[in-house]
Amino acid sequence: xxxEKTKADTGLRLTRRSFAAGAxxxxxxxxxxxxxxxxxxxxxxxxxxxxxxxxxxxxLGLVNANDWDRWCGEPALPDSVVNIGATTDVNMSLLVQLKxxxxxxxxxxxxxxxxxxxxxxxxSFPIHNVGGSPYxxxxxxxxxxxxxxxxxxxxxxxxxxxESQIAAAYDKVAPLRGKPLVFVSFLDTRHVRVYGPGxxxxxxxxxxxxxxxxxxxxxxxxxxxxxxxxLPPDPDVTLFCMEDVPPDVFPxxxxxxxxxxxxxxxxxxxxxLPHCFMFGTLPSMSRFARILSEAAVHHA
Amino acid sequence: MPEMSRISDVRxxxxxxxxxxxxxxxxxxxxxxxxPALADLGGSVIFGVxxxxxxxxxQFHFSRxxxxxxxxxxxxxxxxxxxxxxxxxRNPLASPSTVGxxxxxxxxxxxTMVFFPVLLGWSRDLVTLGxxxxxxxxxxxxxxxxxxxxxxVMLAGxxxxxxxxxxxxxLALMKEHxxxxxxIWGGGSLxxxxxRPVISLLPRVAGGLVLALLLLRPLTLLxxxxxxxxxxxxxxxxxxAGLAIAAxxxxxxxxxxxxxxxxxxxxxxxARMTGARTPASRLLLSGIxxxxxxxxxxxxxxxxxxxxxxxLPTGAVTAMLGAPLLLVLVRRLPAxxxxxxxxxxxxxxxxxxxxxxxxxxxxxxxxxxxxxVLIGRGIDGSFLLSPFDQLEDLLPWxxxxxxxxxxxxxxxxxxxxxxxxxxxxxxxxxxxxxxxSGAVFGVLAVQFLAAGSGYLVQVAGASAGALAVFxxxxxxxxxxxxxxDSLLYSGVALGAFLTALVSAVxxxxxxxxxxxxxxxxxxxxxxxxxxxxxxxxxxxxxxxxxPLFSRVLTLLKLGDEAAxxxxxxxxxxxxxxxxxxxxxTAVATLAIGPLSFVGLMAPHxxxxxxxxxxxxxxxxxxxxxxxxxxxxxxxxxxxxFPWQLPAGTMATFxxxxxLVALVLLRRARTA
Numbered sequence: 001x002x003x004e005k006t007k008a009d010t011g012l013r014l015t016r017r018s019f020a021a022g023a024x025x026x027x028x029x030x031x032x033x034x035x036x037x038x039x040x041x042x043x044x045x046x047x048x049x050x051x052x053x054x055x056x057x058x059x060l061g062l063v064n065a066n067d068w069d070r071w072c073g074e075p076a077l078p079d080s081v082v083n084i085g086a087t088t089d090v091n092m093s094l095l096v097q098l099k100x101x102x103x104x105x106x107x108x109x110x111x112x113x114x115x116x117x118x119x120x121x122x123x124s125f126p127i128h129n130v131g132g133s134p135y136x137x138x139x140x141x142x143x144x145x146x147x148x149x150x151x152x153x154x155x156x157x158x159x160x161x162x163e164s165q166i167a168a169a170y171d172k173v174a175p176l177r178g179k180p181l182v183f184v185s186f187l188d189t190r191h192v193r194v195y196g197p198g199x200x201x202x203x204x205x206x207x208x209x210x211x212x213x214x215x216x217x218x219x220x221x222x223x224x225x226x227x228x229x230x231l232p233p234d235p236d237v238t239l240f241c242m243e244d245v246p247p248d249v250f251p252x253x254x255x256x257x258x259x260x261x262x263x264x265x266x267x268x269x270x271x272x273l274p275h276c277f278m279f280g281t282l283p284s285m286s287r288f289a290r291i292l293s294e295a296a297v298h299h300a
Numbered sequence: 301m302p303e304m305s306r307i308s309d310v311r312x313x314x315x316x317x318x319x320x321x322x323x324x325x326x327x328x329x330x331x332x333x334x335x336p337a338l339a340d341l342g343g344s345v346i347f348g349v350x351x352x353x354x355x356x357x358x359q360f361h362f363s364r365x366x367x368x369x370x371x372x373x374x375x376x377x378x379x380x381x382x383x384x385x386x387x388x389x390r391n392p393l394a395s396p397s398t399v400g401x402x403x404x405x406x407x408x409x410x411x412t413m414v415f416f417p418v419l420l421g422w423s424r425d426l427v428t429l430g431x432x433x434x435x436x437x438x439x440x441x442x443x444x445x446x447x448x449x450x451x452x453v454m455l456a457g458x459x460x461x462x463x464x465x466x467x468x469x470x471l472a473l474m475k476e477h478x479x480x481x482x483x484i485w486g487g488g489s490l491x492x493x494x495x496r497p498v499i500s501l502l503p504r505v506a507g508g509l510v511l512a513l514l515l516l517r518p519l520t521l522l523x524x525x526x527x528x529x530x531x532x533x534x535x536x537x538x539x540x541a542g543l544a545i546a547a548x549x550x551x552x553x554x555x556x557x558x559x560x561x562x563x564x565x566x567x568x569x570x571a572r573m574t575g576a577r578t579p580a581s582r583l584l585l586s587g588i589x590x591x592x593x594x595x596x597x598x599x600x601x602x603x604x605x606x607x608x609x610x611x612l613p614t615g616a617v618t619a620m621l622g623a624p625l626l627l628v629l630v631r632r633l634p635a636x637x638x639x640x641x642x643x644x645x646x647x648x649x650x651x652x653x654x655x656x657x658x659x660x661x662x663x664x665x666x667x668x669x670x671x672x673v674l675i676g677r678g679i680d681g682s683f684l685l686s687p688f689d690q691l692e693d694l695l696p697w698x699x700x701x702x703x704x705x706x707x708x709x710x711x712x713x714x715x716x717x718x719x720x721x722x723x724x725x726x727x728x729x730x731x732x733x734x735x736x737s738g739a740v741f742g743v744l745a746v747q748f749l750a751a752g753s754g755y756l757v758q759v760a761g762a763s764a765g766a767l768a769v770f771x772x773x774x775x776x777x778x779x780x781x782x783x784x785d786s787l788l789y790s791g792v793a794l795g796a797f798l799t800a801l802v803s804a805v806x807x808x809x810x811x812x813x814x815x816x817x818x819x820x821x822x823x824x825x826x827x828x829x830x831x832x833x834x835x836x837x838x839x840x841x842x843x844x845x846x847p848l849f850s851r852v853l854t855l856l857k858l859g860d861e862a863a864x865x866x867x868x869x870x871x872x873x874x875x876x877x878x879x880x881x882x883x884x885t886a887v888a889t890l891a892i893g894p895l896s897f898v899g900l901m902a903p904h905x906x907x908x909x910x911x912x913x914x915x916x917x918x919x920x921x922x923x924x925x926x927x928x929x930x931x932x933x934x935x936x937x938x939x940x941f942p943w944q945l946p947a948g949t950m951a952t953f954x955x956x957x958x959l960v961a962l963v964l965l966r967r968a969r970t971a
Contacts, residue, residue, distance in 0.1 A: 082679065085942040089825050092697040094942050097679050115826065118696070190491045227491040229363045233355045247417050258362035258493040261352045 037150030038102035042095060044087060045106045046072045048125060050283040051142050052104070053077070054158050057149040061098055063087045070244075072277040074287050095119050102148060123148060128199070128279050129220045135203040138281045158282060165286040166207050172293035173208050180213025180234055181205070182264075183273075185242045189252040190227055198222035200278050204288045213237045222278070228259065235263040240295065243275040271295060319574045319589065326592045329599035334364060364602075366492040371598040371614070372591045373498060374490070374553045377505040378560060379567030379590020381549040383583045384512055386568045387519055388542045395565035396550035400460030404435020405554045407464040410471045428555040435460045436547045440540060466949040469821045488560040488615015490598050497556050508549040512583060515542050520579045560615035563590045594618060654916040657909060661923035665706060665930060672702045672934035677941045698937075700832035701824040704891050705933035705947045706926045707832075707839035711888040713902030713925025714846050717918050718881040720903050721853045722874060729900035730885035736894030738769030739886055740820060766886035822893035822948015824933050831891070838887050839926075846918050849877060853914040893948045898925045901955040928955050 043049040043059035046068070052059050053075045062068070065083035082098065085091040092115065095103075100120040105113070107126045116122045125141040127134050139159060146155020183201055184192035194214045195201045199222020205212050213232055218224045231239065253259040264270060273295060276288045338345070341357050346365065349357045378396060385394045396402060408431020412419050419427055442456035492498070518538045553560065567590030568582065574589070576582040597618045605612070676694065678684045686694055715730040730736065742765020746757055852873045885899065905928075906920030932950035939945060 083942050085944055089823055089944045089946070091937075091942040091944055092825065093676055093694055093937070094679065096693050096697060112826075115828070190489065190493060227363070227493065229359055229493055244417075246413070255496070256362075256494045257349075257352070258358060261355070261358040261362070263355075266353075 038148050040099060040101045041149070042084065042098065042100040042103045042120070044090065044104065044109055045125075045279075046277060047127060047138075047279055047281040047284065048104045048106070048141065048145065049077075050075065050277075051145050051158070051281045052149070054283055055146055055149060055151045055154045057145075057151060059104075060100055061095070063090060071275070072280065072284075073275070074277075074283055090116075092119070104145065104148075127281065128222070131220055132198065133203055133206075134198070134200055134222075135207075135285075138203075138285070142282060162282040162286045166204065166289045169289040169293040170208055173210060173289075173296045175296045176210055176238070176292065177208075178211065180211050180232065180237045181240060182213040182231060182237050183240045183242060184228075184231070186228075186245045186249045187225070188246060189249050191225060192228050192231070193223045193225055194218070194231065195223050195278065200280055200284055201276075201288060204285050204292070207285075208289060208292065210292070229262070231262065231264075233263055235267060237264045238269040238271070239264045240271050240273045242273050245272060271298070316574055318570070319585065319592075322570070322589065322592045322596070326596040326599070329596050329603070330368065333599045333602050334360075334368070337364070362495065363491075363493055366495045366498045367490050367598065367602075368595065369495075369498045370492050370501070370557060371490050371595045373501055373505055374557055374560060375563050375567070375594025376587040376591035377501075377508065377549045377553050378564040378594070379571070380505075380509055380512055380583055380587040381546040381553075382564030382566075382590070383568040383571060383586035384515075384542055384546040384549075385564070387579055387582070388539050388546075395562075396546065400435040400439050400457045400464060401432040401547050401550045402554050402559045403461040403464035403468070404438075405429070405432035405551065406559060407431055407435070407467050410468045414471055429551050431464075432547070432551040432554060435464055436543075436551075440543065444536070444540075463952065466821075466952045470945060470949060488558040488618070489613040490557050490594075490615075501552055501556050504552045505549065508545055508552070509587065511545050512542070512549075513580070515545065516580050516583065558613070558615055560594065560618055562615075562618050563594050566590075566593060650910050650912050652910075654911055654913075654920070657911065658916065658919045658923055661920065661927060665923060665926045668927060668930040668934065669699075669702055669706065672930060672937075673698050675938075677938050681941050683938070696829065700829050701827040701933055701937075701947075702930055703832040704827040704835050705824050705929040707835040708888040708891040709898050709902070709925035709927070709929025709951070710839045710922045711842055711884040711925075712899035712929075713906075713921035713923070714842055714918060715881040715884040715888070716899035716901075716903040716925070717906070717914070717921045718849065718853065718877050718884075719899070721914065722877050722881070729897065730881060730888075731894060731897055731899055734769050735766050735882050735885045736889040739766040739889040740894050741765040742768070743819060762886070762890045766882070766889060820893050821946035822951065823944070823946035824892060825944060827891070835887070835891055842884055843922060845880070846922075847915055849880065850915045850918065852877060892929065893946070898928055898951050898955065901925075901951075901958070902928065905955075905958065 039057065041052060041057060041059045042061045043052060044063050046062075046064075049059055049062050049068075050072065058078050059081055061082040061084040062077070063084055064087060065077065065081050068077040082094070084094055084098075087109070090112070095116075096119060103116050103120050103122045105116065105122055105124045106128075107124055108129070110124065113122055113124065123144070125137070125144065127137040127141055130137055142155055142159060143152075146152050146158075183195045185195075186192050194216070196212060196214050196216065196218030198218055198220055202212060202222060213234065213236075214224075215232065216224055216226070216230070231237070259265055273291050276291055277284045280287075337356065337360055341360055345357050345360050349361045352358060381396045382394070385396065388394075405428040408427050411431075412427045439456045439460045515538065519542060550564065568586040570589040570593070571582050571585035574585055576585040594614070598614045601612060601614055601617055673691075673695065675683060675685055676698065712730060719730055739762040742761040745765070746761030855873075888899075902921040902925035903917065905924040906917045909920060909924075911917045911920035928951050929947060932954055933947035935954070936945035936947050936950040939950075
């Protein structure tokens with residue numbers, strides 16, 4: 001149901017692009033049919049890699065594989081995964097030698113599609129930057145990946161597992177419910193990324209029926225870059241700073257009259273949370289739910 | 301006749317009027333932005349806040365006021381630094397970025413963020429000042445070897461800046477998740493939440509200003525050049541001291557708010573326009589202009605931000621605002637007053653066998669192609685001589701990009717010769733003219749208007765952008781027969797405008813900007829057989845057509861009078877050369893991005909190799925350009941496997957030391 005609805009939406013909104021994609025997929029049809037249960041998969045996106053690993057279809061190669069632990073971390077990346085270079089400049093000579101039977105990508109890299117298709121069929125998954133909540137797209141992508149790898153039951157199991165993990169967090173986050181919560185990443189001592197609608201975090205907040213305290217605009221990826229003085233001056237706000245906070249941020253802030261005058265700082269309602277990949281898929285969502293339930297314990 | 305009417309035109313509007321106008325504009329912007337809040341809160345909020353729970357008052361006193369002060373202070377410091385640099389280097393294109401401080405500081409911050417984040421907790425200022433000073437010291441060291449001549453400082457500074465920014469870009473591409481904050485800082489955000497940065501910057505800027513004023517008398521005498529030597533002044537030491545002060549002023553600002561480069565270029569120009577003639581008045585007026593320029597920009601930006609919610613770093617926008625202003629001002633420059641006095645006096649020894657030299661270079665190009673195709677790296681990263689049966693799979697990923705890189709190098713080398721000869725300025729290059737930036741702008745527009753568009757659409761966008769810039773240059777050239785310097789000036793302004801736009805987009809945090817960044821660094825990864833064949837064909841055509849311009853170039857170089865007496869229509873000849881060079885540049889930029897600077901390096905290398913007359917220099921520059929780019933692409937592909945370092949950036953890495961070494965070698969020989 002959800003999958004079909006998403007497809008219809010995308011088709012209506014992006015007719016030109018979907019036409020092109022359709023034309024390209026016609027060309028790719030014979031190859032896709034040749035490999036019904038793809039196993040030699042090259043993954044060009046951390047979020048999709050999360051899902052593949054959870055499904056048990058560990059990708060052959062992943063972009064930026066050596067930074068996985070710092071930015072994504074969960075699930076653990078098997079040692080067998082080959083690093084294939086930067087997201088925007090995949091090492092094609094290496095890709096040829098790996099002989100993949102499927103390349104999974106995002107519309108973000110659409111400009112490279114024709115190049116990649118010379119090596120293996122390409123499946124592109126619109127999840128983030130789609131002008132709305134990523135959650136339905138994440139579900140659709142999970143099912144499609146499961147289908148492509150012939151792991152349909154594992155896919156349904158992953159969805160069910162995530163749902164139950166989020167459901168389990170629902171009661172634990174009760175102390176946070178009804179309060180405006182603001183989630184930021186510090187970029188430097190003056191600027192933060194504040195997370196709003198259109199991102200992974202917001203989806204989890206919605207599922208847990210928590211309130212995002214940031215009511216300002218956010219871009220299509222689900223965040224806004226602002227000076228911290230623009231954070232809502234609401235005395236009820238609790239501020240959560242996602243790691244990594246650059247090491248000079250808090251020492252600088254401690255001596256700042258403006259920072260210290262902010263209501264949530266005066267109320268002592270500033271907390272640091274472990275990092276959680278914001279352009280991720282289901283594993284990121286259950287991680288965020290778990291992080292929130294742990295935060296709620298300290299909060300209570 | 302038109303020359304006469306222009307002069308009387310200048311006399312009608314007193315220079316000071318411009319300054320008053322700018323001041324009024326700054327005031328109006330400030331009142332519009334801060335006035336309403338100030339009226340609400342009462343004047344006492346300027347001096348302090350009694351009630352720390354009064355959020356609007358705290359905001360005003362601790363955020364908006366220090367931001368105003370910071371803009372004024374930073375702009376002033378950069379203006380003074382720029383004036384000082386231009387006085388010393390006697391080059392109106394000089395700016396604080398030219399000595400490499402800004403890029404050096406940015407590199408230090410990037411490296412620290414990625415590899416030693418702990419240091420940032422200790423002191424961000426020390427990191428940026430350290431990086432900036434190191435880059436500057438490198439520049440001085442090289443320049444000192446070459447007698448500290450204006451040209452050598454320019455050259456070394458340019459190279460240091462390119463080097464540092466190339467490294468930053470590579471880091472950003474490889475560690476894309478790390479550096480969001482760096483681009484905000486690189487874009488120059490003036491957001492303040494505290495008075496402390498202003499208070500710590502104030503004494504440093506004041507100290508720099510005092511030292512600069514103390515240096516004024518010897519600097520004034522320096523502009524008499526040989527006369528100063530007769531007076532027993534130690535030219536090199538005075539220049540070094542002046543450069544150090546300019547560097548320190550820039551370094552302090554960079555450390556406090558990031559890169560706001562264009563102010564240091566625009567302010568001294570503005571000061572000259574307002575009629576500042578003595579070095580002292582130029583220095584002070586330049587400081588005031590800089591302060592006003594930056595304040596105006598920043599206040600307008602805040603008005604925009606409160607209206608639309610769009611966050612744009614001020615430094616990036618300064619350039620956008622400052623560039624058109626500069627374009628207007630350039631038209632008022634006296635034709636020859638500020639011609640860069642950097643033409644080299646000692647010519648290198650002329651090669652006795654230019655044909656063999658060029659043939660050897662061409663052979664080296666072929667060898668490099670063979671190596672690039674046959675020797676690659678395997679899955680485990682080991683070097684492999686690919687057997688011919690595997691080549692069928694690998695060739696499409698190796699040969700086209702090698703051909704694209706080589707062809708683009710040839711085109712840029714040729715374009716470089718044309719433009720350097722046309723402008724008689726060895727610091728000129730196709731990249732400097734801003735045509736490459738035009739192509740970048742075109743691709744940017746395409747990316748954001750039609751996301752996920754294909755290669756062909758991007759090509760069209762880039763062409764349109766390059767041609768638009770070219771059209772503007774053309775129109776300016778047609779409007780009046782001017783010295784080539786004003787053309788260069790306009791090119792720099794346009795380039796800065798477009799580059800600033802790009803960095804604003806990158807700072808906005810849009811992940812698509814990474815794609816743009818990758819192209820800007822000169823990656824050839826998109827090459828396929830079609831683009832390779834196309835580019836190779838264009839390069840061949842350009843090589844065949846170039847000799848037709850040989851005579852025109854020789855005459856243009858001899859000077860306007862010689863050219864005219866030989867019966868060449870000056871304007872037509874210049875336009876023709878300009879069109880040819882611009883088309884070559886646009887095609888090459890599409891392939892390898894705007895930042896390779898091969899167009900700057902290849903003609904220099906050819907000259908150093910003794911290829912002096914226009915035809916041999918063209919052939920030599922084409923061959924050097926091709927060789928540089930082929931090697932750059934190959935090394936970029938295998939050096940840091942599995943990452944592929946972009947060919948344009950690699951070219952800067954390889955060519956930079958080469959160029960510096962040649963400068964030093966020549967010096968050693970002539971000394």
